Amino acid sequence: xxxxxxxxxxCSGPISFNPGTQELTCPYCNSIINIEALNYMDxxxxxxxxxxxxIWDYDGNSWHEGEEHGLVVYTCNSCSGEIVGDETLGAxxxxxxxxxxxxxxxxxxxxxPDLVIPFKLDKxxxxxxxxxxxxxxxxxxxxxxxxxxxxxVKGVYVPFWLYDADTDSHMEYRGTKVRTWxxxxxxxxxxxxxxxxxxxxxxxxxxxxxGSEKVDDALMESIEPYNMGDWAGFNTxxxxxxxxxxxxxxxxxxxxxxxxxxxxxxxxEFRKTVVxxxxxxxxxxxxxxxxxxxxxxxxxVWLLGSTWEDKSFIFAMNGQTGKFVGDLPLDKAKRRRxxxxxxGIIAASLLxxxxxxxxxIM
Amino acid sequence: MKKFLFLSILLLLSCLIMPFALASDDDxxxxxxxxxxxxxxxxxxxxxIELFNGISLRQQFDVVAAxxxxxxxxxxxxYAADYFEQQGFGTLDNTGGIILLIAMEERDFAFxxxxxGLSVFTDTVQEYLENxxxxxxxxxxxxxxxxxFAEGSEYFLEEYSxxxxxxxxxxPIPPGMDAPPFYPTNPDSSLTAEERRNLHIGAAVxxxxxxxxxxxxxxxxxxxxxxxxxxxxxxCDYIRRGSMSLNVQRDIFLYxxxxxxxxxxxxxxxxxxxGGFKSSSGGxxxxxxxxx
Ligand SMILES: [Zn+2]
Ligand SMILES: [Zn+2]
Numbered sequence: 001x002x003x004x005x006x007x008x009x010x011c012s013g014p015i016s017f018n019p020g021t022q023e024l025t026c027p028y029c030n031s032i033i034n035i036e037a038l039n040y041m042d043x044x045x046x047x048x049x050x051x052x053x054x055i056w057d058y059d060g061n062s063w064h065e066g067e068e069h070g071l072v073v074y075t076c077n078s079c080s081g082e083i084v085g086d087e088t089l090g091a092x093x094x095x096x097x098x099x100x101x102x103x104x105x106x107x108x109x110x111x112x113p114d115l116v117i118p119f120k121l122d123k124x125x126x127x128x129x130x131x132x133x134x135x136x137x138x139x140x141x142x143x144x145x146x147x148x149x150x151x152x153v154k155g156v157y158v159p160f161w162l163y164d165a166d167t168d169s170h171m172e173y174r175g176t177k178v179r180t181w182x183x184x185x186x187x188x189x190x191x192x193x194x195x196x197x198x199x200x201x202x203x204x205x206x207x208x209x210x211g212s213e214k215v216d217d218a219l220m221e222s223i224e225p226y227n228m229g230d231w232a233g234f235n236t237x238x239x240x241x242x243x244x245x246x247x248x249x250x251x252x253x254x255x256x257x258x259x260x261x262x263x264x265x266x267x268x269e270f271r272k273t274v275v276x277x278x279x280x281x282x283x284x285x286x287x288x289x290x291x292x293x294x295x296x297x298x299x300x301v302w303l304l305g306s307t308w309e310d311k312s313f314i315f316a317m318n319g320q321t322g323k324f325v326g327d328l329p330l331d332k333a334k335r336r337r338x339x340x341x342x343x344g345i346i347a348a349s350l351l352x353x354x355x356x357x358x359x360x361i362m
Numbered sequence: 363m364k365k366f367l368f369l370s371i372l373l374l375l376s377c378l379i380m381p382f383a384l385a386s387d388d389d390x391x392x393x394x395x396x397x398x399x400x401x402x403x404x405x406x407x408x409x410x411i412e413l414f415n416g417i418s419l420r421q422q423f424d425v426v427a428a429x430x431x432x433x434x435x436x437x438x439x440x441y442a443a444d445y446f447e448q449q450g451f452g453t454l455d456n457t458g459g460i461i462l463l464i465a466m467e468e469r470d471f472a473f474x475x476x477x478x479g480l481s482v483f484t485d486t487v488q489e490y491l492e493n494x495x496x497x498x499x500x501x502x503x504x505x506x507x508x509x510x511f512a513e514g515s516e517y518f519l520e521e522y523s524x525x526x527x528x529x530x531x532x533x534p535i536p537p538g539m540d541a542p543p544f545y546p547t548n549p550d551s552s553l554t555a556e557e558r559r560n561l562h563i564g565a566a567v568x569x570x571x572x573x574x575x576x577x578x579x580x581x582x583x584x585x586x587x588x589x590x591x592x593x594x595x596x597x598c599d600y601i602r603r604g605s606m607s608l609n610v611q612r613d614i615f616l617y618x619x620x621x622x623x624x625x626x627x628x629x630x631x632x633x634x635x636x637g638g639f640k641s642s643s644g645g646x647x648x649x650x651x652x653x654x
Contacts, residue, residue, distance in 0.1 A: 008617075009616050009617050010617055010619065026617075029619065030619060030620075031617040031618065031619040032617060032618050032619065033616070033617040034614075034615045034616055034617060037614045037615060037616045037617075040614060133590075136587075137584075137587050137588055138584045138587075139581070139584045139585055139587070139588060140588065166605075170610070175613075182625065184437075184625075185435070185624060185625055186622045186623065186624055186625060187622070187623050187624075187625055188620055188621070188622050189620065189621045189622075189623070190618055190619070190620045190621075191618060191619060191620075191621070192615060192617075192618035193615075193616045193617050193618065194613050194614060194615055194616060195612075195613075195614045195616055196612070196613050196614075197610055197611070197612040197613075197614075198608060198610060198611055199608070199609050199610030199611075200606065200607045200608040200609045200610065201605065201606070201607045201609070202601065202602075202605055202606045202607075203601070203602035203605030204597060204600045204601060204602060204605075205600055205602045206600055207597045207600045208600075216591070217593070218591050218592065218593045219591050221592075221593050221594040222590060222591045222592055222593075222594070224594055224599065225599040225600075258597075260595070261594070261595060261596055261597040262597050264595050264596045264597070265596040265597045265598050265601065268596065268598075269601070269606060273608060273611070324590075325590040325591050326590060326591065327588060327589050327590060327591050328588040328589075329588070330585060330588055335581050335584070335585065338577070338581060338584075339577045339578070339581050340577075342576070342577035342580060343573050343574065343577050346572065346573040346576055346577065347569060347570060347573035350568075350569035350572055350573060351565075351566060351569045351570075354565035354566070354568070354569055355562060355565060355566065357565075358558065358561050358562055358565055359562075362558075362561070
């Protein structure tokens with residue numbers, strides 16, 4: 001058999017060896033190379049599976065005969081948001097911008113939601129959560145807390161797409177293990193390099209994506225997760241006294257975000273299976289996402305709007321779990337003052353203690 | 363009376379001549395100071411040879427120094443002890459001697475003593491002696507370092523023979539020289555004035571850095587509290603329970619390499635670099651070694 005030509009995995013120097021050799025020392029960089037691994041890597045390169053993202057299609061269900069007759073559509077003159085409510089809603093304001101809305105039409109068309117998570121927490125709970133949200137925030141302007149112009153508090157059913165998926169992954173990593181020892185004069189550090197391969201499946205259920213253009217996606221992701229144990233089949237009765245938003249991005253349009261989140265999680269989960277190394281570097285990540293089912297759901301959200309210094313602040317509370325989020329304004333002058341006060345105290349005390357310690361005790 | 367005067371003069375003369383007689387019979391060995399690397403000018407070398415010879419004969423105790431290029435991987439103190447014995451030093455009335463040896467390849471120094479020196483150069487004295495010459499070695503002032511070593515050694519030999527104890531605070535400064543770059547100021551303190559000054563400056567710098575950093579971290583945390591809306595880039599909450607299956611799990615060893623770094627040796631720390639030991643021929647020595 002002829003000599004095989006390879007490249008050193010450390011320095012890429014050309015190396016050759018006789019068949020049957022197990023290990024050899026690279027003449028250029030002195031690395032001890034595992035020959036079997038070189039052969040194996042050769043075979044591997046061709047058979048990595050194709051990466052694939054999923055695009056979910058949703059056919060959906062139409063409304064039951066006469067079911068949507070009690071529903072009306074309101075349109076906001078200011079932000080042109082469309083809200084669905086029952087006829088009892090009466091005079092209303094837009095949950096997104098606070099302007100008055102007018103009933104424009106009887107509800108028609110669109111698709112019937114598959115499921116709904118009903119509101120569990122009421123308006124009072126949302127208001128007291130807002131107070132808690134302000135508490136213990138040192139850099140919140142005092143004026144903001146005091147003259148809190150809360151314009152409106154609205155219970156809104158926000159449309160979500162819930163995606164199911166199965167993934168098939170192939171991950172490659174490079175890892176090192178380090179051993180050190182020493183004799184009288186030297187410290188020796190041995191670094192062993194490994195190729196690490198992981199492959200397998202991981203499933204996801206009901207990954208949500210907000211289907212409403214009017215509601216900020218980051219705001220909705222911040223109040224996740226919802227507990228899917230509480231879902232109920234859709235019934236117009238759930239809408240009484242609340243607003244509902246129609247989806248304006250369909251299941252296909254919202255797919256990329258779900259893919260992104262599924263890929264990130266899959267990559268992280270497989271990375272957790274690589275253990276026992278001093279350092280690990282991901283070389284490749286191939287995640288093939290296969291569509292499962294997709295459902296159209298309404299999730300309960302309390303939206304609270306407020307304006308301060310011509311800027312609007314919007315808060316959201318998960319109507320099922322009570323998770324409350326919303327960015328607050330920053331009092332920069334207060335921050336500067338607190339910083340320099342702390343600086344003065346810490347600098348003075350550390351200097352005094354350390355200089356005295358060195359002068360009198362050491 | 364005349365007879366008494368004659369005897370006295372004879373006695374005095376014999377005292378003066380005797381060292382020279384002894385000196386002349388050790389012509390066969392190398393000088394008490396040798397510089398195999400050529401660190402010093404020939405004039406400095408001659409001066410040092412004269413200094414080391416003078417002290418050795420006055421004290422009847424071999425005070426020796428040598429500069430070599432490499433220790434050939436040997437332990438510095440053992441190398442110094444073997445050098446001392448192999449060159450035939452320590453035979454002046456068999457009182458032993460002391461040697462300072464420096465090796466330039468890895469900047470090792472070792473000084474070891476034997477015989478009478480084992481009682482004179484106690485651990486404390488060795489540490490004092492090291493403080494005398496090491497600062498000069500570190501700044502490459504070899505002439506000053508060897509002079510300090512020689513004169514320091516003589517000082518301690520005389521202190522010992524006159525029954526005096528070590529000075530509590532000040533060590534002798536070799537005549538005609540400035541104080542070494544650092545010098546113990548306080549007998550209770552192991553810190554030199556220089557080290558003390560550096561500590562003050564260092565502590566002030568660290569205090570200020572902390573004073574800037576700690577409030578910075580605190581206000582950063584407070585600022586972060588105001589922000590609660592963040593995209594969630596993962597979907598960990600939606601993993602189907604028990605759905606993870608690992609079909610491929612391979613960890614393949616590719617290659618390994620070994621890096622070797624020289625240990626840094628602390629000159630004044632005890633561990634292995636000071637204390638008593640035996641030379642290759644079995645002679646008792648004591649001494650210290652380190653890097654400079
Ligand atoms: Zn190599
Ligand atoms: Zn509006």
